Amino acid sequence: MYYSYCVQGVLASSESHIAPVVFLEPFVRSKKMDHSHKTGAHLHPKTFDEVIALGFPLDKLELLKDIHKKLVKPLLGGAAAFAPKPPGAPVTRQNQADLSPEKREAFRNAVVRLVEEGKYLELVQFHRDMSHDMHGMMGETGLYRFLGWHRRYLVEFERELQRVDAVLRPGATEKLAVPYWRWEDPFPAWLNGFLPANDPDTGTPPPSRKNASPPQKANATDVDIIVNQFSIQNTGLNNENDYTKFTYGLEGWGRRPDGTSLPGHNHGHAWVGGIMNNTMSSPTDPVFWLHHAEVDRLWHIWQQANSSAEPNLSGSDRIMDPWGESYDDLVDTEDLGYVYDSTSL
Numbered sequence: 001m002y003y004s005y006c007v008q009g010v011l012a013s014s015e016s017h018i019a020p021v022v023f024l025e026p027f028v029r030s031k032k033m034d035h036s037h038k039t040g041a042h043l044h045p046k047t048f049d050e051v052i053a054l055g056f057p058l059d060k061l062e063l064l065k066d067i068h069k070k071l072v073k074p075l076l077g078g079a080a081a082f083a084p085k086p087p088g089a090p091v092t093r094q095n096q097a098d099l100s101p102e103k104r105e106a107f108r109n110a111v112v113r114l115v116e117e118g119k120y121l122e123l124v125q126f127h128r129d130m131s132h133d134m135h136g137m138m139g140e141t142g143l144y145r146f147l148g149w150h151r152r153y154l155v156e157f158e159r160e161l162q163r164v165d166a167v168l169r170p171g172a173t174e175k176l177a178v179p180y181w182r183w184e185d186p187f188p189a190w191l192n193g194f195l196p197a198n199d200p201d202t203g204t205p206p207p208s209r210k211n212a213s214p215p216q217k218a219n220a221t222d223v224d225i226i227v228n229q230f231s232i233q234n235t236g237l238n239n240e241n242d243y244t245k246f247t248y249g250l251e252g253w254g255r256r257p258d259g260t261s262l263p264g265h266n267h268g269h270a271w272v273g274g275i276m277n278n279t280m281s282s283p284t285d286p287v288f289w290l291h292h293a294e295v296d297r298l299w300h301i302w303q304q305a306n307s308s309a310e311p312n313l314s315g316s317d318r319i320m321d322p323w324g325e326s327y328d329d330l331v332d333t334e335d336l337g338y339v340y341d342s343t344s345l
């Protein structure tokens with residue numbers, strides 16, 4: 001089950017009608033909820049194209065964040081089990097372009113096995129549950145939770161990959177890790193046509209990818225702006241700090257020095273297209289994990305030079321539900337069982 005926010009102040013489940021529907025002053029309206037997704041005011045954009053077009057509508061979202069805290073979180077029940085750190089040395093996440101044919105095949109086979117088990121759909125459902133408040137389009141808290149939440153999410157996926165890979169390749173000397181896809185590189189050709197999971201909305205194979213602009217995915221200059229020139233970002237938020245400016249640009253809300261939109265994470269989703277452009281169900285496409293591993297790697301690189309920068313998160317906002325870890329548990333990748341093969345942009 002997942003929840004959606006609507007600007008009318010109606011809170012409803014998109015999957016079933018057993019979820020609570022809450023009307024709140026002063027947003028109660030007599031007209032029915034608009035599900036046309038044609039108005040700019042609608043706050044659950046279905047695609048990353050819409051997310052990009054929406055900008056960062058902070059004014060309306062702060063109220064909804066409050067609604068979420070008071071009314072939704074208590075209804076959601078317990079967190080998923082804590083995943084302990086795996087034993088042994090950390091695994092190395094590699095550039096997908098450098099991955100051996102054996103590892104490419106092992107990755108694809110492990111994903112197929114997770115799909116067959118039903119585990120893959122369980123993982124996708126974590127991302128479809130927008131009540132976890134893990135994207136900037138959900139407001140300021142979502143902006144600050146974006147990096148920590150997705151880091152924890154990738155760890156969950158990586159450990160599931162390793163679990164099934166140990167069965168599929170019992171003699172393997174190296175554990176699988178999530179590869180990363182540098183945005184300036186072309187789409188990983190070894191994943192062409194590889195869409196083994198069904199669209200959770202329809203139960204049928206997802207639409208094929210587009211892999212074309214617009215929007216542009218970030219080039220080398222854009223990535224340099226995101227990581228090294230983050231201080232030029234003007235978020236308009238109160239109490240903005242280095243962390244605010246960096247995550248704002250990396251997620252995809254930023255500006256280039258000439259004032260044009262700075263392509264970041266959001267733009268990569270829209271550029272790949274197909275189900276990657278679906279805000280909720282994008283992890284259905286396995287390239288999601290490679291795209292987010294690059295987000296995570298760029299954060300890791302930035303962290304080395306900006307170790308004291310912190311998101312403005314306190315209390316339960318700091319806990320990356322449905323898991324039990326707080327932001328503080330997610331600062332160091334080695335603690336989570338992985339390192340990157342390169343810390344160059």
Ligand SMILES: [Cu+2]
Nearest residue numbers: 265269282292
């Ligand atoms: Cu994403």
